[in-house]
Amino acid sequence: TIHAWDGTDGLRWGVSCIINNRLCVGNLHYKGRHYPGDICFTPPGKFDTFPIPEGIVRVNSEDGEDIVALFSNGNRLLQFKYSWLYIINVELIGQEIVEKTYKFKGAMKDIHICELETGFVWMNEHGVYFYDNDSGKISELFLPSGKTTGKRVDLDTWKTFFNSNSIIGYDATRQQVIIKKSVSTNATSGDIYVYDFNTDSWSFGKKRFLNNSKTTNMVTLYNGELLAFRQGKVDDDLEDGGEQPR
Numbered sequence: 001t002i003h004a005w006d007g008t009d010g011l012r013w014g015v016s017c018i019i020n021n022r023l024c025v026g027n028l029h030y031k032g033r034h035y036p037g038d039i040c041f042t043p044p045g046k047f048d049t050f051p052i053p054e055g056i057v058r059v060n061s062e063d064g065e066d067i068v069a070l071f072s073n074g075n076r077l078l079q080f081k082y083s084w085l086y087i088i089n090v091e092l093i094g095q096e097i098v099e100k101t102y103k104f105k106g107a108m109k110d111i112h113i114c115e116l117e118t119g120f121v122w123m124n125e126h127g128v129y130f131y132d133n134d135s136g137k138i139s140e141l142f143l144p145s146g147k148t149t150g151k152r153v154d155l156d157t158w159k160t161f162f163n164s165n166s167i168i169g170y171d172a173t174r175q176q177v178i179i180k181k182s183v184s185t186n187a188t189s190g191d192i193y194v195y196d197f198n199t200d201s202w203s204f205g206k207k208r209f210l211n212n213s214k215t216t217n218m219v220t221l222y223n224g225e226l227l228a229f230r231q232g233k234v235d236d237d238l239e240d241g242g243e244q245p246r
Contacts, residue, residue, distance in 0.1 A: 011050050019072035023047040026067040057096050059086050069110040071120060073133050078105045082104055082205025111217045114170045120178050125159055132190035145200045152202050171226040183215040
């Protein structure tokens with residue numbers, strides 16, 4: 001009411017990001033309904049103003065999936081759904097355009113996506129992918145660089161490892177992506193896959209990272225180090241996360 005746009009008050013959303021000095025929110029609830037595939041942009045610099053319907057952008061509502069994450073890259077918005085990835089050009093206000101659509105390149109949860117200096121890495125049951133900010137191209141990291149055959153991680157093996165409780169993080173100091181099997185408490189939750197950007201190589205570690213204990217998501221600190229917390233007792237030695245080098 002204050003900003004003269006219907007819908008500003010009472011709008012709720014599940015995901016958000018800042019892009020081009022505008023707040024973009026997605027997976028919306030307003031007027032008593034749920035719009036899981038809609039996004040809404042605020043005017044530049046007015047992060048508390050949600051123009052409805054003028055600011056609503058709807059991308060392929062027929063896929064019937066929720067938006068699970070939004071990320072910005074310059075003028076481009078990456079919209080992740082369960083199965084789909086949409087690249088949206090938002091340079092012109094009111095003229096947002098879907099540039100590319102990728103089937104089977106979505107993400108189940110936002111903890112399955114991490115940001116790098118040069119792009120984004122994410123995972124799903126079909127593999128692990130890298131979006132290059134400069135070129136806008138997507139690479140499948142299970143394949144050797146520049147190749148279309150010769151997967152280095154067998155998909156059947158990957159599907160026994162990956163699950164909804166898997167998490168991914170980026171160690172900027174070593175330029176490595178770390179994928180932990182599970183945040184839950186079980187005998188193999190500390191199993192990890194590591195992708196090294198320096199050598200374009202994969203390695204596997206058994207019970208190497210916070211094994212058999214509940215774990216938070218992973219974050220990259222200001223100094224480039226990767227951090228996650230585990231659940232423990234008051235007198236636990238938190239220097240020992242349960243790793244078992246092999």
